[in-house]
Amino acid sequence: MNDHRPRRPSRPRGSRPPQRGKTPARPPEQDPARMAALETLRAVRERDAYANLTLPGLLRKRKLDGRDAGLATELAYGTCRATGLLDAVIADCSGRDVSEVDPVTLDVLRMGVYQLLRTRIPDHAAVASTVDIVRGEAGSKLAGFANAVMRRASERDEQEWIDRLAPARDTDPVGHLALRHAHPRWVAQAFADALGDTGDGLAAALAADDARPAVHLAARPGEISNEELAAITGGDEAPYSPYGVHLEAGAGDPGDLEPVREGFAAVQDEGSQLAALAVTKPEVTGSDTRWLDLCAGPGGKAGLLGALITLDGGTLDAVEQSEHRAELIRKVTRDLAVTVHVADGRESGLEPGYDRVLVDAPCTGLGALRRRPEARWRRQPSDVAELAKLQRSLLLSAVGLARSGGVVAYVVCSPHLSETDGVISDVVRRSGAELLDAREAFPGVPDLGDGPTVQLWPHLHGTDAMFCALLRVP
Numbered sequence: 213m214n215d216h217r218p219r220r221p222s223r224p225r226g227s228r229p230p231q232r233g234k235t236p237a238r239p240p241e242q243d244p245a246r247m248a249a250l251e252t253l254r255a256v257r258e259r260d261a262y263a264n265l266t267l268p269g270l271l272r273k274r275k276l277d278g279r280d281a282g283l284a285t286e287l288a289y290g291t292c293r294a295t296g297l298l299d300a301v302i303a304d305c306s307g308r309d310v311s312e313v314d315p316v317t318l319d320v321l322r323m324g325v326y327q328l329l330r331t332r333i334p335d336h337a338a339v340a341s342t343v344d345i346v347r348g349e350a351g352s353k354l355a356g357f358a359n360a361v362m363r364r365a366s367e368r369d370e371q372e373w374i375d376r377l378a379p380a381r382d383t384d385p386v387g388h389l390a391l392r393h394a395h396p397r398w399v400a401q402a403f404a405d406a407l408g409d410t411g412d413g414l415a416a417a418l419a420a421d422d423a424r425p426a427v428h429l430a431a432r433p434g435e436i437s438n439e440e441l442a443a444i445t446g447g448d449e450a451p452y453s454p455y456g457v458h459l460e461a462g463a464g465d466p467g468d469l470e471p472v473r474e475g476f477a478a479v480q481d482e483g484s485q486l487a488a489l490a491v492t493k494p495e496v497t498g499s500d501t502r503w504l505d506l507c508a509g510p511g512g513k514a515g516l517l518g519a520l521i522t523l524d525g526g527t528l529d530a531v532e533q534s535e536h537r538a539e540l541i542r543k544v545t546r547d548l549a550v551t552v553h554v555a556d557g558r559e560s561g562l563e564p565g566y567d568r569v570l571v572d573a574p575c576t577g578l579g580a581l582r583r584r585p586e587a588r589w590r591r592q593p594s595d596v597a598e599l600a601k602l603q604r605s606l607l608l609s610a611v612g613l614a615r616s617g618g619v620v621a622y623v624v625c626s627p628h629l630s631e632t633d634g635v636i637s638d639v640v641r642r643s644g645a646e647l648l649d650a651r652e653a654f655p656g657v658p659d660l661g662d663g664p665t666v667q668l669w670p671h672l673h674g675t676d677a678m679f680c681a682l683l684r685v686p
């Protein structure tokens with residue numbers, strides 16, 4: 213199932229809401245897909261778990277596959293993504309703020325309203341299964357409450373709920389599109405600021421960010437071509453990355469694919485591949501054998517760059533602050549000319565003089581929200597300033613570690629201007645580094661704007677919203 217299917221026709225006005233009992237819902241213990249989705253939602257709420265790390269284990273534990281696994285995935289991820297919209301509907305139907313609703317009942321209601329608004333599941337099945345689960349999990353009194361909320365929610369389709377609850381698009385376009393595409397307003401505003409657009413461009417960006425993305429793989433240079441990888445996995449060669457392969461959304465756990473298990477390929481967004489490759493593109497005069505990845509964990513870009521520099525007879529140093537993440541880099545790069553250092557990139561103690569340095573800095577991740585279903589509701593605007601300060605320090609450190617004439621790539625998976633242009637303009641001013649036209653390092657990629665920095669977008673490039681700037685050290 214897919215989130216973005218043609219809207220269901222509205223129920224004729226005045227028609228009766230679905231009656232309970234016509235199609236009996238399965239009791240919760242016989243509804244394993246919904247129970248797996250619910251357990252995921254609960255883990256996200258109670259333990260700050262990541263939905264996409266929690267659900268695969270639950271599917272294995274509950275031995276769900278095929279349609280049941282597909283339904284559980286759709287309900288868990290879809291409900292996480294749409295939380296803001298679902299909560300607005302639940303608040304309207306219950307006449308109270310969702311913070312006043314019993315948390316377990318709220319999880320079940322969110323999943324129920326998601327089914328009403330964004331799936332083809334018949335309303336009567338969505339209502340009945342929701343009420344049955346609430347009865348089993350929270351008791352009869354709350355089941356009555358859930359029944360009332362679900363019946364009210366089923367009186368309108370998604371478009372009608374947006375018409376009722378969203379601010380008017382002509383007076384508050386960002387607020388309107390934020391609710392329509394289930395993004396927090398501050399995230400929608402950050403996208404609008406980066407795009408310079410509160411109209412159709414913003415709508416397209418938020419819609420693409422709200423869709424379940426294709427899985428992207430990167431073929432390991434020197435081991436397998438992307439043509440071979442596409443043939444083995446049944447995917448398609450990526451449009452821009454020479455190493456990339458796209459698989460259909462929901463094509464199972466890509467970590468189970470043999471080339472990934474064997475280390476010939478990695479799961480990596482095509483935008484990440486392009487951003488890593490960008491640091492290799494500008495000409496450097498003289499030596500080009502000593503590369504550095506200053507924020508390397510868990511090792512996606514270090515795997516790609518490490519494979520390339522190993523083929524060329526050079527070396528890559530990979531710095532990571534977290535020991536756990538450093539261990540992941542060691543695993544990914546075990547056969548490559550890569551040395552992993554556990555250190556703070558701001559004072560790594562490494563010998564300066566690198567020919568090329570990548571700073572893939574810690575960031576809000578606003579550019580990869582489509583891959584982390586719950587993340588958009590977890591991040592806070594207050595996260596930005598502190599991250600931007602760390603990003604500046606790491607980039608200044610990188611400039612200090614590169615040799616004169618060397619190249620530094622600054623990459624973040626966020627389009628937020630404080631993490632992108634704000635960091636770059638400050639570091640260029642303070643370091644005297646030259647800002648290169650990064651568009652030249654993304655050959656064949658359209659719609660790169662006026663430069664000199666590059667901002668990729670899901671709606672324009674089918675990638676995460678990666679930002680890349682390239683600096684030449686004086």
Ligand SMILES: C[S@@+](CC[C@H](N)C(=O)[O-])C[C@H]1O[C@@H](n2cnc3c(N)ncnc32)[C@H](O)[C@@H]1O
Pocket residue numbers: 484506507508509510511512513514531532533534537555556557558572573574575
């Ligand atoms: C965006 S991630 C890098 C992703 C990685 N380049 C990849 O492609 O897999 C940023 C990484 O920087 C690490 N980090 C955070 N602060 C750091 C610091 N002060 N020095 C070095 N690494 C840091 C984080 O632990 C995280 O693993």
